[in-house]
Amino acid sequence: xKTIDPLEISPRAxxxxxxxxxxxxxxxxxxxxxxxxxxxxxxxxxFNMMGIDPPIIxxxxxxxxxxxxxxxxxxxxxxxxxxxxxxxxxxxxxxISLASAEFARGVNEFEKAGFTELPAVRVAPPRVKExxxxxxxxxxxxxxxxxxxxxLAEVILxxxxxxxxxxxxxxxxxxxxxxxxxxxxxxxxxxxxSLFQVPRPQMGIGFDGLPFSVRNSRILxxxxxxxxxxxxxxxxLQTVKNFGQLESFKRLVDASESGCQYMPDxxxxxxxxxxxxxxxxxxxxxxxxxx
Ligand SMILES: Cc1cc2nc3c(=O)[nH]c(=O)nc-3n(C[C@H](O)[C@H](O)[C@H](O)COP(=O)(O)O)c2cc1C
Numbered sequence: 001x002k003t004i005d006p007l008e009i010s011p012r013a014x015x016x017x018x019x020x021x022x023x024x025x026x027x028x029x030x031x032x033x034x035x036x037x038x039x040x041x042x043x044x045x046x047f048n049m050m051g052i053d054p055p056i057i058x059x060x061x062x063x064x065x066x067x068x069x070x071x072x073x074x075x076x077x078x079x080x081x082x083x084x085x086x087x088x089x090x091x092x093x094x095x096i097s098l099a100s101a102e103f104a105r106g107v108n109e110f111e112k113a114g115f116t117e118l119p120a121v122r123v124a125p126p127r128v129k130e131x132x133x134x135x136x137x138x139x140x141x142x143x144x145x146x147x148x149x150x151x152l153a154e155v156i157l158x159x160x161x162x163x164x165x166x167x168x169x170x171x172x173x174x175x176x177x178x179x180x181x182x183x184x185x186x187x188x189x190x191x192x193x194s195l196f197q198v199p200r201p202q203m204g205i206g207f208d209g210l211p212f213s214v215r216n217s218r219i220l221x222x223x224x225x226x227x228x229x230x231x232x233x234x235x236x237l238q239t240v241k242n243f244g245q246l247e248s249f250k251r252l253v254d255a256s257e258s259g260c261q262y263m264p265d266x267x268x269x270x271x272x273x274x275x276x277x278x279x280x281x282x283x284x285x286x287x288x289x290x291x
Contacts, residue, residue, distance in 0.1 A: 004017065011147075012065065016183060016184070019045075019181075019182070019183045019184075020182060020183025020184070020186075021183075023180070023181070023182035023183060023186075023188075024180030024181060024182050024187075024188045024190075025045040025046070025047065025048070025180055025181050025182075026045070026047055026048060026087070026178065026180055027043050027044070027045050027047065027087075027088040027096065027178075027179065027180060027181055028043070028044045028045075028047035028057070028059045028085045028086075028087075029041065029042075029043050029085070029086040029087070029088050029092070029096055029099070029128060029131060030042055030043070030044055030059060030073055030083055030084070030085055030086075031083065031084040031086065031110075031125040031126055031127065031128065032072075032073050032076035032077055032080065032082070032083050032084075032125050033076060033080050033082070033124045033125045034072075034075065034076045034079050034080065034105075034106070035079040035080060036106075037124070038105075038106045038108065039108045039109075039110060039117070039125065039126060040072045040073060040076055040105075040108070040109065041099050041108070041109035041110050041113070041115065041128070042061075042071065042072070042073050042099055042100060042109065043088065043096045043097075043099060043100050044059045044060065044061060044073070045180070045181035046059060046060035046061075046062070046148075047059040047060070047085075050152070054154045054155070055154065055155040055158075056152060056153065056154055056155070057085055057135065057137060057152075057153055057155060058150055058151065058152050058153075059083075059085070059150075059151050059153075060148050060149060060150045060151065061073045061074040061149055061151070062147045062148055062149070063147040063148075063149070064102075065147075068147065070149065071149075072105050073151075074142070074149045074151070075105070077139045077142065077151055078142065080124055080125075081138065081139035081140075082123035082124055082125055082136075082137065082138055082139065083123070083125060083137045083139060083151065083153055084120055084123060084125045084126065084127050084128075084134055084135065084136055084137065085134070085135040085137060085153075085155075086127060086128035086131035086133070086134050086135075087131055087132065087133040087134075087135075087178060088131065088178065088179055089131070089132060089176075089177045089178060089179065090177050090178075090179045090189055090191075091130075091177070092115075092130055092131065092179075093179050093187060095113045095114055095115060095130075096113070098112065098113040098114075099112065099113035099115075110126070110128070115128050115129070115130055116128070116129035116130060117129070118134075120134075120136045120157075121136065121157055122136050122156050122157050123136045123137070123138065123156070123157075127159065132160070132161035132163065132164055132176075133158070133159065133160050133161065133164070134158070134159040135155045135157075135158050135159075136155070136156055136157040136158070136159075137153035137154060137155050137156060138153060138154050138156050139151055139152070139153045140152055140153065140154055163175065164176060173195060174191075174195065176190065176191070177189070177190070177191050178190045199230075201230035201231075201232075202232070203232045204229050204230040204231060204232065205229055205230075205231060205232065205233065205234065206229050207225060207229050209229065210225060210228060210229055211287075211288075211291040213264065213290070213291055214228060214287055214291065217268050218265075218268075219265060219268035219269055219272060220268055220271070220272055220275075221272075224271075224272055224275050227275050227280055227283075228275070228280065228283065228284065228287075230280075231280060231281070231284065234284060234288065235281060235284055235285055235288065239285065240285060240288045240289070243285035243286070243288075243289065244289050249286070249289060252266060252267065252270060252286075263290055264290045267286055267287060267289060267290045268287070270286055271283040271284075271286045271287045274286065
């Protein structure tokens with residue numbers, strides 16, 4: 001384990017460790033205008049959603065390392081406190097990278113990077129037509145610390161492509177194709193095999209409620225124990241006894257005896273299979289036979 005005090009290495013060196021670790025980060029493709037109405041469009045991955053009611057987003061253009069000058073996005077929101085956040089899909093990624101180049105102030109990156117301006121409804125900066133989610137925002141605070149300029153903005157109107165929705169009117173995560181930023185030049189997709197669901201327990205017995213032999217299993221992993229510890233109560237004694245009378249369990253006992261396998265290990269392997277299959281209660285009933 002490397003333990004690093006950010007004050008003992010250069011800010012850039014620590015930034016590299018941070019961006020590779022606090023990752024992947026969503027990307028805000030931010031459109032702004034200056035007081036003359038000139039349009040700017042730049043990507044920012046120091047970005048996230050921060051509030052629900054009202055909906056709030058935060059993004060942080062940092063001063064340029066070379067001369068500490070402010071990014072055009074920060075200058076613009078100081079002049080016109082409005083911003084449109086356009087979310088980034090994999091089909092846009094090379095163009096948004098191009099838009100991040102250091103074009104002179106007043107240069108419109110919609111033109112440079114080949115995007116189409118779509119008028120916003122409630123704010124002056126245009127939306128990016130190619131983006132399936134466009135959020136019109138009003139900036140309500142800009143917090144400065146060191147090189148950071150943290151822009152806080154309230155989303156006052158959201159535009160979501162019809163193609164993202166399922167038949168229940170919810171955005172179907174399997175229909176989105178967001179890209180995110182990691183360290184250096186690394187990006188990631190959020191689609192296909194990288195997507196998975198984790199049920200959220202309302203209440204769980206916790207790791208401290210696990211029987212000793214389960215908690216210290218040499219077979220069950222932290223993820224397995226996380227599932228087991230998320231049940232609100234262990235199965236009652238009678239259900240456990242009934243499970244022990246089932247043919248399926250007796251077959252396991254036979255397998256252990258005829259194969260000279262250590263029964264608790266065999267049970268933990270089988271319980272793990274059940275957990276991977278989403279059968280948490282069955283896994284518990286099995287594990288409790290050897291506790
Ligand atoms: C994917 C991506 C994410 C970026 N995230 C940030 C960021 O969070 N903060 C930042 O200061 N610069 C970030 N940059 C660099 C800016 O986009 C770049 O400095 C840009 O020229 C700023 O434009 P502006 O001066 O027109 O506002 C990022 C670049 C890319 C390609």
